[in-house]
Amino acid sequence: xxxxxxxxxxxxxxxxxxxxxxxxxxxxxxxxxxxxxxxxxxxxxxxxxxxxxxxxxxxxx
Numbered sequence: 001x002x003x004x005x006x007x008x009x010x011x012x013x014x015x016x017x018x019x020x021x022x023x024x025x026x027x028x029x030x031x032x033x034x035x036x037x038x039x040x041x042x043x044x045x046x047x048x049x050x051x052x053x054x055x056x057x058x059x060x061x
Contacts, residue, residue, distance in 0.1 A: 004055055011048040018044060 018041035025033030055061045 004060055007051065008048065011044055011051075015041060015044045015048070 018037050021037035022034060025037055052061065
């Protein structure tokens, strides 16, 4: 497996953990936890999309 695929695997696990965090925060009725988990999810997924675009432009994917 190439290094780029490992990076995307880690990002996907982090995104899944953030989604789980949203569910846990909802069950705990924590507004702050919900907001933090949503922000973390947006940052992780956004960075993954940006990284994929840059790697595609360089011809690494």
